[in-house]
Amino acid sequence: MTTDSPWLAQGEAKRQSILDAIPAKWRLADPAPPATELRDVTGSYIQQYLSEREIEITESDAVDIAAQTTTGRWSAVEVTEAFCHRAALAHQLVSCLHEIFFDAAIEDAKKLDAYFAEHKGPIGPLHGLPVSLKDQFHVKGVETTMGYVGWIGTFQGKKNDHRFRTEESELVRELRNLGAVLYCKTSVPATLMAGETVNNIIGYTWNPKNRLLSCGGSSGGEGALIALRGSPAGFGTDIGGSVRIPAGFNYLYGLRPSSGRMPYQGAANSMDGQSTILSVIGPLAPTARSLTLLFKAVLSQQPWYHDPLVLELPWRDTVVEETRSWIEQAKAGKSTLAFGIMHWDGIARVHPPIARGLRIVEQTLKRLGHKVVPWSPPSHAIAGTLGHQAFNMDGGADLKHHFSLSGESKAAQIIINDGESISMTELAALNVAKREYQKQYMDYWNSTAELTGTGRPVDGLFCPLAPHAAVIPNEYHYVGYTSFVNVLDYTSVAVPVTFADKNVDVRSADAESAEHVEWKYHADTYHGAPVGVQFVGRRLQEEKMLTLTEYLGDEITKTVGAQ
Amino acid sequence: MTTDSPWLAQGEAKRQSILDAIPAKWRLADPAPPATELRDVTGSYIQQYLSEREIEITESDAVDIAAQTTTGRWSAVEVTEAFCHRAALAHQLVSCLHEIFFDAAIEDAKKLDAYFAEHKGPIGPLHGLPVSLKDQFHVKGVETTMGYVGWIGTFQGKKNDHRFRTEESELVRELRNLGAVLYCKTSVPATLMAGETVNNIIGYTWNPKNRLLSCGGSSGGEGALIALRGSPAGFGTDIGGSVRIPAGFNYLYGLRPSSGRMPYQGAANSMDGQSTILSVIGPLAPTARSLTLLFKAVLSQQPWYHDPLVLELPWRDTVVEETRSWIEQAKAGKSTLAFGIMHWDGIARVHPPIARGLRIVEQTLKRLGHKVVPWSPPSHAIAGTLGHQAFNMDGGADLKHHFSLSGESKAAQIIINDGESISMTELAALNVAKREYQKQYMDYWNSTAELTGTGRPVDGLFCPLAPHAAVIPNEYHYVGYTSFVNVLDYTSVAVPVTFADKNVDVRSADAESAEHVEWKYHADTYHGAPVGVQFVGRRLQEEKMLTLTEYLGDEITKTVGAQ
Structure with a gap:
């Protein structure tokens, strides 16, 4: 000091x-x-x-x-x-x-x-x-x-x-x-x-x-x-x-x-x-x-x-009831639920524990008789860029100001860069690009109605929430798995699945050869770390997603328990 | 040419x-x-x-x-x-x-x-x-x-x-x-x-x-x-x-x-x-x-x-039914409806036909037994400034671009100035100021619950929608009566009331002496122009406002017909 x-x-x-x-x-x-x-x-x-x-x-x-x-x-x-x-x-x-x-x-x-x-x-x-x-x-x-x-x-x-x-x-x-x-x-x-x-x-x-x-x-x-x-x-x-x-x-x-x-x-x-x-x-x-x-x-x-940004949208019991009726039908052996699974986003390979977590989810959904649809969405690289631009629009001015109050140092982990502020015209273009991406994703989601056999598009999407189970300090290099949801403004629930296991989660030859971004996986260091996945629903569908999460979370736990 | x-x-x-x-x-x-x-x-x-x-x-x-x-x-x-x-x-x-x-x-x-x-x-x-x-x-x-x-x-x-x-x-x-x-x-x-x-x-x-x-x-x-x-x-x-x-x-x-x-x-x-x-x-x-x-x-x-900016908010029949039940109670002589009236906003005096239009509305509400509450909101001057800043944030760059495509002239009536674009930091401050104003207005609206006797705040606000009944070309100098609603993002319905009448709508001595902004009122020129007012409700309350408008619009017409 x-x-x-x-x-x-x-x-x-x-x-x-x-x-x-x-x-x-x-x-x-x-x-x-x-x-x-x-x-x-x-x-x-x-x-x-x-x-x-x-x-x-x-x-x-x-x-x-x-x-x-x-x-x-x-x-x-x-x-x-x-x-x-x-x-x-x-x-x-x-x-x-x-x-x-x-x-x-x-x-x-x-x-x-x-x-x-x-x-x-x-x-x-x-x-x-x-x-x-x-x-x-x-x-x-x-x-x-x-x-x-x-x-x-x-x-x-x-x-x-x-x-x-x-x-x-x-x-x-x-x-x-x-x-x-x-x-x-x-x-x-x-x-x-x-x-x-x-x-x-x-x-x-x-x-x-x-x-x-x-x-x-x-x-x-x-x-x-x-x-x-x-x-x-x-x-x-x-x-x-x-x-x-x-x-x-x-x-x-x-x-x-x-x-x-x-x-x-x-x-x-x-x-x-x-x-x-x-x-x-x-x-x-x-x-x-x-x-x-x-x-x-x-x-x-x-x-x-009391908050001008909150929508007049009370808790919708009717949505809960409808969702529960689908769950009941599934339990009676006639599932009308369908889910997308995205094992990775084409940008950042996930570590073996996360890949296994998603396999457990897929196994659970199939055991329950739900339709599982592979996910081929509009490029998540676009979402990544949009998120980065939005977070950095002021060139880091806000955080610089707050750090300057004490003169303290900025942690290396902070994802905002020192940069230039964008212009109003660039901001307008960014907002339009975001809306266009949201529209493309929405249309893609709608298009899955042709694959589910339920008459509806998928009821939710399972995907990674990070490339790793927890993270080694200073090794968090890719937030695209979560930030694409913020760009879309969708509902999303983190769901716990299992724990990293150095004896099971060994790196696959396939992953080794991948040319995609992949960060250090140390099976021993990660041993014991919780493995969570993400369960993503459409915008404002919190009642549906929470109801489905209560059901599927328990079923995922059963799958893990039976292994 | x-x-x-x-x-x-x-x-x-x-x-x-x-x-x-x-x-x-x-x-x-x-x-x-x-x-x-x-x-x-x-x-x-x-x-x-x-x-x-x-x-x-x-x-x-x-x-x-x-x-x-x-x-x-x-x-x-x-x-x-x-x-x-x-x-x-x-x-x-x-x-x-x-x-x-x-x-x-x-x-x-x-x-x-x-x-x-x-x-x-x-x-x-x-x-x-x-x-x-x-x-x-x-x-x-x-x-x-x-x-x-x-x-x-x-x-x-x-x-x-x-x-x-x-x-x-x-x-x-x-x-x-x-x-x-x-x-x-x-x-x-x-x-x-x-x-x-x-x-x-x-x-x-x-x-x-x-x-x-x-x-x-x-x-x-x-x-x-x-x-x-x-x-x-x-x-x-x-x-x-x-x-x-x-x-x-x-x-x-x-x-x-x-x-x-x-x-x-x-x-x-x-x-x-x-x-x-x-x-x-x-x-x-x-x-x-x-x-x-x-x-x-x-x-x-x-x-x-199909539109990422649209909220999952279907037409709410329950709101219509509740609103209709209040209307039925009022018809049975036990009104539980209450309305604010703002005869002017403290910034721009309204022409005599508009003032009369609002008196007709007030008379109608009182005839129907509804509580009428005077409106003393957070200053509309703030809303006016916020709206002006929002509309001009790009310094007119967008419209200049589109006019430049042909080189055509810009009409004098356009309310966007040639100016400087604001910075990202200024925009953030503007967005915060807008939210704070919305919060103040919301709190004010809530506070009327103490005045209505219905247990609820006012069910809607009647106010001018412009200082004039239609307008003489090039004489539209104040859009604050409508734009405050856009700043608040409230529901609002234009309601027709009557027509300007040069024999009735003479300038009052009071208005003459007012020190507030007031634009030329030519009783003869405005003669016959439609007089509309604005009926403002809270954010996203379209079902309620439409139901009330169907009821009150007819009653206003009856008032005018009986005169």
Whole structure:
């Protein structure tokens, strides 16, 4: 630390203050063994610090917890304390939190318990459920750094702004209405534009299943925290894969809804006002039904009356019912469901664990009698270019400004280049090119109606969400598997499948000879990393995709279990 | 005409070719008397050229016509010929057409009749209904100039483009599926960015009710044609008022839906790719129920599967039913409806006929027992600035390019300035400012729940749509009454109320003394001009607003009739 780099000290002080917010009783006396000796700190490793009761609570999913807390069987305080404890442990193991406000959470939980006692019922469908938040959401009494040292002690980098520690984002307001308990905010890469989570405050957030690897990004703290069951469910954001990547890298489900469903109003963001590809909010959780619980609960708050970018589109039960009727028909042996599978996109070869994950999915779909259609879409290279141009339209001006506030260094993993801003005429051309690509993809999707035999186009598309199962630090070179969905603005769900296995996932001769881009696959390093895939649906089809995910996720797990 | 200005000859040749497309039997032997002698060419004036049967057909509204043509009582050919005839007359009276393709229309009508004969039923809900189109929609076999001389003989200004005369816009494809007959395209101001309709091809489109005045713009040809009943209904587009202005100026209803409902895919546009304020498609017609017919019919084609910007939001009958139940309660003397009224926006004083129009509306609402709430919104000056910045973001580059194709002159009425393009950072700030304004307006709207006594905020807002009833050429100086709706992306319907009356609409002493902007009111010149107002609803509430408009439009007419 030199006087030339005061940001180092500022980051260090903030890092220490996060640790200091952990009650002494929950501090680890000894650090965990190095990752080279012990990769996986989930499961029995973290359980050693918890009581049986805490394990019972924190390893229940959000649906089961809410079933207990909304009926008064579990108190909000007990549940909140259990998750605070486990989140504190998680942070000490993989460095996944930016803000800790356990005291406020326990106060809130006490009020919820009092409410329940008085009214003999819950305040809302999430009564007493702890929910974690990516560090973009403003919570009263708590600061938001979004990983920037220059934001410490400010409101989004603005000093002496009356909104500092007084604002709440719209999503936070709605979660409180619903009865959720807020207790921590999770780590992100500064700028949010990276597939790993690294910044000059908390350092690097590691993958709890394999601490040699990244937890993903940019909602990486969410992924790591939930993987360790330090949270039953949380909200991230996704502009190029930032919900799906950490979900997939941590054996979680994660939803990237189409834009216009979840309220972004009043949340911090990067490149705010860039409207070619909008960042969206989505939930992450260990079970698909937890995503449904959270997504549906937020919609019940009618966010379209509080956020001008949200569409008046309530949760559509009719779509759920129709989708379930197709599932029932399939279970009765007469499937009318059909799915596309894209094993790779013609640009970036995937590592053997991902290829195997997709084979497991294909095997599952066929076992269930669903039609599987190979996917030959308009070139994903076009989507990749469009996404790159959109993210870089300001030549990196926004992020340069925020880094300059403290003078801090920029992590190598950030995908925004130093460059020239484009002109209005170039932007218009970009927006037209994006729309034309969306139209081509839409027409292609429609065209599959001729192949499915169901009278409809495919009901969803399975494809990789990254070339690798989690990733070796600094080895995330291709985000095209997730960002094409953002260009299209489609619904997409990250679905956990299996874990990388060095004994099974050996590199094939075929892959070796491929002339396509392929990055280092180290079977040993990746061993144990979660393998997630992506399940993509059409724009705004969140109800359908969540319903199908609940069904197919369980069936994929059965396939893996039977192997 | 000089060799320096070949565009004059090109425009003249195109103008003549439009007239030449009118069959000899439908050409007027004598021109109409000058406007100074005869302002109004609607009604009995145009009727003199038509048979009783033609008058019966062309003065039926779209709903009545469709009731006849979808049941085989009227043939598509007879209806089409009647409208072709009347459209030909309309064009000769006020210069409202850019393209005439009557022969193709009659061929299409013959096929529809044959279809009906064979299948004993209609091809769709618009079977045999002629529908006019603003000259932005591509129709096979027909060119699209959008008022630019430089587009003559090209595809959107591109020479030797294979799409020239071969493309059809998505809306056109859907209208054909629905059974509509397409027969003409209507005049626009080149650039579409004007409240009057003037270009170097057809010259100036006049207001049929008062030919001293403008028909409005930019969907001015639609307004004029439908006012003369040369079309029962048509589609325009609206980025700053371009559907509502010509509707209001021509005693018509016109809907500006929120963005994302009607398919713009494959239509020509100005400043395509400018995505801060999107132009939207909306219908114009003499009756409110005709708007509903067209809007609902297009949605039945599921445009969200064919246009990436359309939302998966089918026509919502449940909203119609709920709205109707409120109307029924009101009719039973227990109104639970409440409306805002904004008599002026604090920026531009309105002329006496418009002020009277709003008093008629207020009187109607009170007579019906509805709560009327005064409107004190966030400053509309902010909306005006945001709209101006959005429309001018490219410094006029797009329109300069298209004018330069022929070297033609730019009309004075066009609201885009020659200026500098803004930067990406400025654009981002503009997009954020727009969203913040939308949020403020939304919060204000919500806040009216405390004033209505209905438990809901106001169900709609009545306000001016322009400071004047139609407009004296070159006197349209303030589009803020319509453009604030585009900034907000709200649903808005132009509603006809009455006609300017020089004996009633005298300038008040109060208005004289006002220090606010006010433009010349010539009671005599404006005499007879239609007075329309605007009925604004929240974003994406088209079903509710159309249902309320059908009800309130009739009641407003009753109020006027009783005076």
